[in-house]
Amino acid sequence: DQQVKQNSPSLSVQEGRISILNCDYTNSMFDYFLWYKKYPAEGPTFLISISSIKDKNEDGRFTVFLNKSAKHLSLHIVPSQPGDSAVYFCAASYFGNEKLTFGTGTRLTIIP
Amino acid sequence: GAVVSQHPSWVICKSGTSVKIECRSLDFQATTMFWYRQFPKQSLMLMATSNEGSKATYEQGVEKDKFLINHASLTLSTLTVTSAHPEDSSFYICSAQEGQGYYGYTFGSGTRLTVV
Numbered sequence: 001d002q003q004v005k006q007n008s009p010s011l012s013v014q015e016g017r018i019s020i021l022n023c024d025y026t027n028s029m030f031d032y033f034l035w036y037k038k039y040p041a042e043g044p045t046f047l048i049s050i051s052s053i054k055d056k057n058e059d060g061r062f063t064v065f066l067n068k069s070a071k072h073l074s075l076h077i078v079p080s081q082p083g084d085s086a087v088y089f090c091a092a093s094y095f096g097n098e099k100l101t102f103g104t105g106t107r108l109t110i111i112p
Numbered sequence: 113g114a115v116v117s118q119h120p121s122w123v124i125c126k127s128g129t130s131v132k133i134e135c136r137s138l139d140f141q142a143t144t145m146f147w148y149r150q151f152p153k154q155s156l157m158l159m160a161t162s163n164e165g166s167k168a169t170y171e172q173g174v175e176k177d178k179f180l181i182n183h184a185s186l187t188l189s190t191l192t193v194t195s196a197h198p199e200d201s202s203f204y205i206c207s208a209q210e211g212q213g214y215y216g217y218t219f220g221s222g223t224r225l226t227v228v
Contacts (some may be wrong), residue, residue: 041221099146
């Protein structure tokens, strides 16, 4: 039962344009969401997070949007840079449960 | 920032042997450590949660006698894959939590295990 889904396994975006990565979840108990970036043969690194009390959180080039009614979140990267090429995972958790549930990841390729 | 060191980064072992993977928090005390495995093109799947000085809590379907987890100190957790088989070949990643809350997760660099 995949509670966190990233339906696009891969995405290619031109350098300088906006990258939009999507994530859907099914468990209505989730109240905290995180995005991680992962390079091959490395562990994930934290990018940005959002609490369910917000619908938007911004950090530099990265913005995460949360639509609770649709159980959907998205990560926007603008402008996209070659160094952004990596696999991006969304993860979810809820108060009282410290475990993270990960999506399957989206491989983002930035085309110079 | 917080750093988690994981060793080895890759290991090849013969079927039937055991392999130990170490995860250390270098500049903070990790109250909780998590162990994940990742198969190609799949998500990170939580295997177990370990708290210092107590037995690990395993996720459903994970064999605790096969994947031995020891969290002997606030800075070190180990995962031992016992009697490894080719199907255990995977990418194993640890994560350490500093304090409470969602912000405190730091991942190790992962270990690629290949069992031949």
